[in-house]
Amino acid sequence: MLREVYEARRRALGPDHRDTLGSIANLGALLRSRGKLDEAEELQRAAMEIARRTLGDDHPETLSIVENTGVLLWTQGKYEQAEACFLEALDARRRLLGEKHPDTLASMCNTATILDMLGKADEAEALHREALESARRVLGDEHRITLTAINGLGSLLWGQDRLDEVEPLFAAALETKRRLLGDENRETLLSLFNMGALLDSQGRLDDAERHYLEALEGYRRVMGEDHPGTLHCLNNLGVLMAQVGRYDEAEDFYREALERRRRVLGSDHPDTLTTVGSLGAMYGSLGRHDEAAACYAEVIEGNRRAFGDDHQTTLNLIHSVGVSLWQAERFDEAEAHFREALEGQRRVLGVDHPMTQRSLDSMGTVLESRGRPEEAEVYYREAMEVARRLFGATHPDTLDSIGELAELLIAVGRFGEAEPLALECEAGNREQHGADAPETARATELLIDLYQGWHGAEPDAGHDASAAVWRDTLTGGAGAD
Incomplete structure (x- = not known):
């Protein structure tokens, strides 16, 4: 229906009319909600181009479209492109609306979150704190933007293992959202998921499971089976079930998350690769080493395409595949993986890095397994000397x-x-x-x-x-x- 409205307005009013622009935005939002992200991106970029041409770069509607394009790119795992959109919207809103305007504060939250995802933690924390302090002062503690800022700051602090600071933030946000928005509001569901993930990281697994399941049921009812929130819940429930030894349930959650993420996000999306890697880790712990190696190999190839051969994540995954191959007694393949990981880590991280030390040790292990003790000794000695320098004699x-x-x-x-x-x-x-x-x-x-x-x-x-x-x-x- 929305596509028909869009086509009718395009024919009657022309591609640059404001009503046509609104139809494009509505159709893009519908496609995104149904998981058709590539089609949604095409429409979103078309809307952004039309808005720039007809309304100007600084028009409020243009900035909303730019911001929404950033959200879509973020969902697709295109973080650097999303950052560019968020920064453009934030800079313009600071200039046009001022630091305390709700739209500016919302842009701060989005920009801070993407900066955190790109590893720019100091910039992200400063922006999260600025957004939270301003939102509390201007909008009050119970405003939606204030609660978004609380969640964003909490997630960043959690990533830095500052858990004592995180729990009161997440608990307060969840209680407020339940009271103001209801249990099945999308913002409440996000806070439920975040609280579950925090409890999971603290080892409070029964409480974590309860939060994850409530969030999953809510996301399924409110947002649908293919919504990113639904898929995050499925993946994390798989991880939790594997932690407590409920492996059949874990595999069911992983496989549902993986099937949906492949279809909705694509095989190379970071979230899809995360699920494949988690499934591989579980297979490895169960001694199903061939299946684990196949999962890790898929993750490696996805990371090579996304980040390149020398990215730290790619190199760590290459090492993990080597471990699975070694455990499966496929020693020649394991050696090739360990050697590639080691050469890349020497080049990218330097010899005195924990990951490089681990790969040196693994090279010694696989060469010893292959009956080449003289070569193994060289790697074992270097691993030992690096460990002495890095960790000390009794680590x-x-x-x-x-x-x-x-x-x-x-x-x-x-x-x-x-x-x-x-x-x-x-x-x-x-x-x-x-x-x-x-x-x-x-x-x-x-x-x-x-x-x-x-x-x-x-x-x-x-x-x-x-x-x-x-x-x-x-x-x-x-x-x-």
């Missing part, structure tokens, strides 16, 4: 690297070189975790293996006595000096 990651190198040296019979490393590993774990911790027990077992192997190579050197001392330590004796 768990450093102790793991020390133990892996010691284990390799024991396996190739270089017991004298392995001994100081194995002793350092045991002492560090004892200091870090305590005498009864599993990590300390594993380090003690490594020393027993060392001295038993050394005794086999040099039967008269007394290494069997050292093995006995550490065995006594492991079984609750007095311990070793």
Whole structure:
């Protein structure tokens, strides 16, 4: 019906008439609500061009269309294009309407949110706080824009793990929206989802599930099955169910979210790739490594197309695929993935970065699995030295690297070189975790293996006595000096 109205007005009034422009905007909104985002974008851009030409860049209606175009681009995952639209609308409204006008404050909220999504956290926080302070002063605590600003600031603080600051913001916003707008208003549903996600991150999983399910039911009824809010709820319920071991339910939620996101958003949209990656992580935890690797490979290719080969997210995903392939004993493919991740991380992040250190360690592991101990040793040693510089001598990651190198040296019979490393590993774990911790027990077992192997190579050197001392330590004796 809206398309027919648009076509009729276009024929009767011409493409540049105000009524035609209104019909374009209405039809674009309908297409967006039905998940036809590419068609909606085409119409939205046409409306923006007509408004600029007929009304001028600074006309209020033009600025509304520019802002709405930004919202659509944001929904599509086109964050940099969305940022340009939001900044244009905000700059014009500051100039024309002033800092305290509701339209200016709404633009501040949108711009701050997209800045946060683009990793510009300091700029985003300053703008969120400016919007919130002005909205409270001008519009009051219960105005829709004030509540939007509260949610935006809360989401940013949450991303920085400042959870003590987040919960009172989210709780107040949710209570106010329930009271003023009702339980099934879209703003209330957004606050329900945000509260569920916060509770999830705090480990309060029963409360989180309750909030997610209420939000999901509301989104389905009010906004429809394909609305982004519905899809976010489905994805997060999948994550939560996997956390609590309800894997069949988790897979059902993931698969529904994935099918709808592929259809509505496309295979390369960040939200679609997030669901594929979450499904892959669950498969990996269940030992379904081939399925996990297939999911991760899809995410890698999507990120390559979206961000390029050297983006940090792409490189981390390449490493994750390597882990799944290694667990599936597809060692040659795992090595190729670990090597690509490592080379990119050295280039982009530098050698003294935790992700680079992890990939060095993974290269050592896969080369050892392939029976190439000399090459593995090179990577294990570099991983250990980087860990010492990054984390310190007794950090768990450093102790793991020390133990892996010691284990390799024991396996190739270089017991004298392995001994100081194995002793350092045991002492560090004892200091870090305590005498009864599993990590300390594993380090003690490594020393027993060392001295038993050394005794086999040099039967008269007394290494069997050292093995006995550490065995006594492991079984609750007095311990070793």
